[in-house]
């Protein structure tokens with residue numbers, strides 16, 4: 001997966017079967033589906049893979065207990081099936097996690113007990129016999145920081161957890177291995193149509209060099225998440241908005257505030273949402289919120305009231321709740337919710353996906369979840385074949401190992417997320433034991449060389465936010481090591497001081513949004 005390889009392929013000027021706009025979960029899932037079915041595929045991402053919503057999730061691969069409570073059985077079943085597929089295709093990044101729901105009233109034990117048994121049936125967990133009930137004493141032993149007053153126990157269930165940006169990156173690598181082409185920092189700027197009004201090519205700009213391309217294509221797919229309306233307007237300036245974006249915020253705090261290997265799920269917060277406390281990379285993630293937004297940005301900022309809401313809800317349940325000074329980072333993401341019913345609040349809008357077909361032949365994916373990215377890809381390529389009268393082909397992605405696939409992953413090992421690639425990085429680490437830049441996030445020089453040479457990392461933000469998750473794990477530490485990381489990257493990229501300074505300025509601006517005031 002190299003930028004130069006994709007740029008050379010674009011320069012040949014040949015017609016692509018599919019050009020996919022957007023390198024988040026949705027675009028990558030579609031690109032992989034198309035590449036594995038033998039199509040000529042090009043995915044263009046205006047920034048970095050997963051720079052948008054796909055690196056800002058709650059990090060759950062889940063059926064969605066909340067969706068079951070809303071009666072969205074088909075979404076829960078679909079997501080449960082996809083969860084099982086991911087356990088088998090990306091076992092280096094997706095793992096089973098135990099969730100505990102605190103119970104204060106016996107009626108809740110009954111309600112959640114029945115609900116979660118149903119959840120297990122629908123998502124296919126029932127055979128594993130993993131859900132159940134534990135009494136208050138056992139619960140407190142597992143989670144000593146939990147408030148005891150009135151606690152009757154906890155309902156236990158299981159779901160999946162993952163590293164979102166790393167899965168996106170590994171999917172991009174899998175697309176390349178399957179004969180597709182991917183390019184980050186390349187923005188689609190316009191579409192060109194024939195006399196019948198059908199799209200025949202796209203214009204795109206390399207954001208790193210300023211080069212512009214005309215790219216002939218049979219089918220353009222709009223997989224740009226919360227930016228989908230921009231591409232719809234590029235295609236038809238009269239197009240009506242199809243999205244209702246909603247912001248979700250998470251706080252990352254030290255794991256000690258909620259020690260153990262299980263997650264806490266608070267089923268009904270004061271605003272009627274669900275709040276999770278999830279252990280992740282030796283930290284704890286708390287979230288999330290659901291705030292309607294009009295302003296669509298690649299780097300959205302958490303609102304003060306969202307931060308206060310998360311801290312206050314955690315304080316309702318924990319003896320020693322996190323305070324602002326405990327917060328290692330705060331991150332915000334925008335949900336690309338399909339605007340089906342203008343009267344509904346964001347939390348009431350279904351998370352299932354929809355495909356919109358424009359008169360120009362462009363297909364747009366609206367809504368969806370990370371968990372269902374593969375099924376969304378399958379549905380999109382099926383729809384494209386049907387709509388264009390192409391021969392129907394079969395999906396091959398259900399059993400396709402994702403790049404980095406490794407069985408029996410030791411998730412306690414800090415660099416577990418490299419999966420089968422870890423052996424190459426470990427060899428370099430062993431050869432240079434002094435090469436650690438940070439043990440806190442953690443980051444070794446070997447990871448930088450690896451990311452530049454094998455993972456298409458071209459900016460400091462790529463390295464500190466998505467090739468490693470330093471910005472989320474400890475924003476201040478990420479800022480502290482940024483100069484050393486930038487110097488090392490510059491060496492591998494063949495860049496000089498100007499590049500280093502410009503990258504540092506840019507990263508400081510980004511990291512500022514992850515710090516509490």
Ligand SMILES: Cc1cc2nc3c(=O)[nH]c(=O)nc-3n(C[C@H](O)[C@H](O)[C@H](O)COP(=O)(O)OP(=O)(O)OC[C@H]3O[C@@H](n4cnc5c(N)ncnc54)[C@H](O)[C@@H]3O)c2cc1C
Pocket residue numbers: 021022023024025026027044045046047048049050051052053054055056057058059060061062186187188189223224225226227231246247248249288298332333334335336367368369370371372
């Ligand atoms: C707070 C929050 C928590 C969530 N938690 C979970 C969870 O735990 N589990 C789960 O399953 N789902 C979760 N989701 C949902 C999931 O994260 C999203 O559905 C998914 O990431 C959306 O992916 P996407 O590819 O559609 O959008 P994005 O990831 O935003 O990708 C779209 C990409 O398009 C690019 N782009 C835009 N315009 C152009 C252009 N002109 N040319 C080229 N590229 C362009 C953007 O740069 C962007 O990278 C969560 C969402 C939020 C907001």
